[in-house]
Amino acid sequence: MDQQHQTTASAPEPEKPAGTAYLYEIPGKPMSIYVDFDLIDRLGFEIMRGFGAVPRRGAEVGGILLGSAETGERTVLRIEDFVPVDCEHMRGPSYILSETDLHNLDEAIAKWTPAPDKRIHVVGFYRSNTRDVMQLAPEDLTLLEKRFPMQTAICLLVKPYATRASEATFFYRENGEFPSDPAQQTFPFRRKELGGGKPARRPRGVEVADPELETAATGYNLTVEEPQLPQHPEPVELPALAALSLNGLAAAGPRNQSAIDQALPDPLPRSKYRSGWIWIPLSFIFLLLGVVLGFQIALSYKSQKAPDAATDPYLLDLTLVQFGENLHLKWNTDTLAFRNAKRGILHIQDGDNSKTVELKQEDLSRGGVLYRNATNNVKFRLEIFPRDRNSVAESLETRILEEAKPSQAAK
Template structure:
């Protein structure tokens, strides 16, 4: 294993040692950064399956595949019932992917854009249901400024518990492109990594073959014995090839840098989030299609009702729009158009509980009638109470008069 192509996560407290490909780390960085840019405040969290191999207590991460999340419960990586069904189908489907031949699921990763490197209750639930093997791991990634990212692995202890409060060891992602430079096209599983080395380097270091490979020697050199040894010409040839290879790699790196610098700002990154009963429609106001737009619109399908909201450049620059939803199924399609008529579209969907329906007119009428009846009953009882009080007072006065008369009669006797 080359240190330039793999990283190592190993701590005394952990029963698992993890080796991770820097190419995969770069793919995870791109996935997390893309989600981080989608909303103006904290972005959305993303996740994916980690594929690789296992040898005893050592796990090697060699590939990853994103996990689909509709974010029905907000920007956090919380899987809905629909997401869980999709993940349950994805795991066996990935086994048929020829690029993952010979690899197994060794765990998963997710990003935390609003919290630290810990595992929440929902994270632990996903870990327990979909990645239950004792050696399967979880990696939490925390994005920062200018593409910097911290991460930490979580593993199961010998008794099956998970110390979810913090990772045993956090680490920073290496510099961007550190693993991409060594990336080559996919090769069949089981092929040795050293086959990535160019053939002219292998031949110079390999021992001489048992039999000469005459077919590889040009005929012009076979005809004249002294010309068989021409190391200066061969060296110049390989020198020029090496220089051309350096130029090609430099151009590829420059192109990749440009592509990665621009790819995260191109999507509109439309998202819908419920807050306090209102639907917040948000998009990336820094995206080029939004910044260059002369006009825009939101087509909202709220249940069976459809509405179109026209957006001015000022509204597009705000990056959000508030909508009072009527049902629990809302589909939003955003269209932006620049001065030349070039359009860009994105759609997002919200699924959740329907808002509480307001009381009908008949219900309000019945409630008012019941209120009036109760008020009339209270007034009647109050009047009866006043009448009874007056009667009691009258009887008390009569009683006092009778008592006074009885006292006078007794004195006369």
């Protein structure tokens, strides 16, 4: 059996190196699709960027898939790269191409048309899906029919989520036509959930600017922290007296005690103040000083003691930080309220727009969400349910100064 992660068990197929690709199959269908984990990482970045660009729904992105196809008793596709094709979004956040967009798509397809000198070529079409149902829209079917006429052409749809891994599915021709019904089978579109393991390096073409985004796209934090070297203390020189004594000992030897005596200095004369009576008042002063210092230290510890968040049943401990062009809302999962929380609801008021996100127990355990704000006035309200009929809620509002907010590129 192929050693790569599979959706279902099947007869042995031509293998790629273990651990480099995910194998997608549907039982009873003569189609095997290998998807490079590196492509999943990079395409995940592009899709999550678009998802965070527009409030509420997120903007869809799309383009062409590159790879190779082997036909025979069983069709085997290998997807290794992609080329994004920008959309003007003249009809809203959906990926519906204008005439200019279609012209750019035709140029990309022409550049990657199969040829003897090309190892990879266009094998299909992809787009993200921020709509309610995972299915091909009428404009998708028209696009695939006119511009992807090859029998082995495929279409990849990826549905992004704010708090969990994206979901994906493939569509391909059956009896010469693409299906128009909703997808019956999906798979998580993220390396971590597919068993690809943490990559040894950041995917090519991906900048280091947003670690939160890379975690959402790959499931891993790829930011490598430089190891801190231990700081060694400066070498301490031996006192001159010790050096002198050792030198004198080495030079004199065991039989010349007079040389050792000459190397050592004369003992200090006895001070006239070493009488016993002087220590009585000094001891009393030190004792009084110790009592005063101890009292002051105890007061400082008492005043600095923070309230125990783990014992407050109504504390969610919401915090908000601005990270690049995003807002990162965090909560303290160590508080008592989160220990038995089964689900939650996050309400977001972004200017005049409102959005509600359902949070599962695994979403709450992550301790935060990333949100791309559209206005400078954003209000969050997190409500969690330790029991079915009881809930705990906490709100947080932020106002961002114009000069402090990074400029956003128009999309």
